[in-house]
Amino acid sequence: xxxxxxxxxxxxxxxxxxxxxxxxxxxxxxxxxxxxxxxxxxxxxxxxxxxxxxxxxxxxxxxxxxxxxxxxxxxxxxxxxxxxxxxxxxxxxxxxxxxxxxxxxxxxxxxxxxxxxxxxxxxxxxxxxxxxxxxxxxxxxxxxxxx
Numbered sequence: 001x002x003x004x005x006x007x008x009x010x011x012x013x014x015x016x017x018x019x020x021x022x023x024x025x026x027x028x029x030x031x032x033x034x035x036x037x038x039x040x041x042x043x044x045x046x047x048x049x050x051x052x053x054x055x056x057x058x059x060x061x062x063x064x065x066x067x068x069x070x071x072x073x074x075x076x077x078x079x080x081x082x083x084x085x086x087x088x089x090x091x092x093x094x095x096x097x098x099x100x101x102x103x104x105x106x107x108x109x110x111x112x113x114x115x116x117x118x119x120x121x122x123x124x125x126x127x128x129x130x131x132x133x134x135x136x137x138x139x140x141x142x143x144x145x146x147x
Contacts, residue, residue: 027110031080032115036074037124041070058134065127069120076116084111 048055048063055063083106 027080027114027117030114030121031077034117035077038070038073041066041073042122045070050096058131064129064133065130069127072120072123076113076120079116081115083113090138125147 043062045067048059048066
């Protein structure tokens with residue numbers, strides 16, 4: 001009876017781990033994608049800084065939102081990079097031991113990064129939608145066309 005309940009527990013535990021692993025498997029891909037987004041955000045901010053300083057309040061709010069999101073993206077990328085660096089330093093055995101001993105912690109950590117990436121992606125989409133709703137993009141695009 002004890003063996004059967006242990007097998008059930010182990011089966012459920014493995015199913016949970018597989019589910020979590022599937023949900024965070026794409027973390028590195030998500031980080032690469034958000035890096036590309038950051039390149040465009042920085043380009044937009046550079047263009048906004050070079051442009052005419054006579055921005056409307058809507059444009060200023062839009063630029064501020066993009067700037068805040070860009071800072072958040074940089075922080076997430078830094079956090080991910082640091083975590084990857086910590087896992088890959090030391091001898092081969094030390095890396096294997098660290099991965100084995102800290103597996104649950106690393107799984108939790110990657111899940112947190114995945115959540116942050118999902119949240120920032122939603123935030124970035126919301127900035128675009130809000131900008132379209134309040135018409136901030138037309139005025140900035142018009143300025144860049146004049147330059």
